[in-house]
Amino acid sequence: MIITEDDARAYVAGLTDAEGMARLEQFAALVLAENQRQNLIAKATEPHIWQRHIADSAQLLENVSRETLGPNAQGPWLDLGSGPGFPGLVIAALCPNMPVVLVESRARRVEFLESAIAALGLRKCRVEGQRLERVEPFPARAISARAFAPLAKLLSLSAPFSTRQTAYVLPKGRSAAQELESLKPSIRAMFHVKHSLTDPDAGIIVKA
Numbered sequence: 001m002i003i004t005e006d007d008a009r010a011y012v013a014g015l016t017d018a019e020g021m022a023r024l025e026q027f028a029a030l031v032l033a034e035n036q037r038q039n040l041i042a043k044a045t046e047p048h049i050w051q052r053h054i055a056d057s058a059q060l061l062e063n064v065s066r067e068t069l070g071p072n073a074q075g076p077w078l079d080l081g082s083g084p085g086f087p088g089l090v091i092a093a094l095c096p097n098m099p100v101v102l103v104e105s106r107a108r109r110v111e112f113l114e115s116a117i118a119a120l121g122l123r124k125c126r127v128e129g130q131r132l133e134r135v136e137p138f139p140a141r142a143i144s145a146r147a148f149a150p151l152a153k154l155l156s157l158s159a160p161f162s163t164r165q166t167a168y169v170l171p172k173g174r175s176a177a178q179e180l181e182s183l184k185p186s187i188r189a190m191f192h193v194k195h196s197l198t199d200p201d202a203g204i205i206v207k208a
């Protein structure tokens with residue numbers, strides 16, 4: 001379990017190199033500074049940003065296959081409702097050679113995401129600054145979304161971006177098993193729930 005900020009940093013350090021850690025340190029500082037101007041993360045989570053947000057996002061990488069992250073996978077990683085960049089911008093900072101698309105409709109958050117992407121030098125990461133419903137569909141190698149929409153709605157909105165190969169990694173907090181149960185059995189069978197490493201009661205809905 002990842003409980004402390006030290007645990008979280010050590011866990012993420014095991015997934016990346018010194019440059020990746022430097023990008024994430026820079027991103028954490030940008031989020032904390034911008035959080036004084038707009039509401040990006042709950043104030044109570046500021047002292048725990050590595051555990052609650054960065055490691056919580058980074059763990060998604062361990063729930064997709066190597067092929068999904070490799071150069072032959074089709075399409076970008078697609079993050080829905082990225083807000084300040086969780087989990088999508090963390091994924092981009094850890095995998096700077098993989099194309100990543102962040103979809104976010106709120107203009108001030110889009111501005112923040114674009115400035116953070118530029119500051120971190122993430123040339124393969126871009127923002128679709130509009131509602132997902134208006135984004136021209138493309139095949140995605142993986143789809144992530146944290147605190148974006150109820151599962152059935154999320155799957156329906158993301159369907160135009162999904163192929164048979166598309167992986168899903170959906171942190172769903174404590175409602176994961178219950179949300180999965182609410183799906184039709186034929187759809188439910190494609191997914192399973194993994195335990196979150198940052199919250200013993202939370203689950204991640206996964207299609208590998």
Ligand SMILES: C[S@@+](CC[C@H](N)C(=O)[O-])C[C@H]1O[C@@H](n2cnc3c(N)ncnc32)[C@H](O)[C@@H]1O
Pocket residue numbers: 080081082083084085086087103104105106109130131132133145146147148
């Ligand atoms: C609760 S926040 C979660 C942000 C981030 N994923 C996180 O976990 O910190 C949901 C975000 O999704 C965005 N959003 C909601 N519906 C959307 C839509 N249909 N298209 C694009 N963005 C949307 C909101 O503007 C908001 O920033």
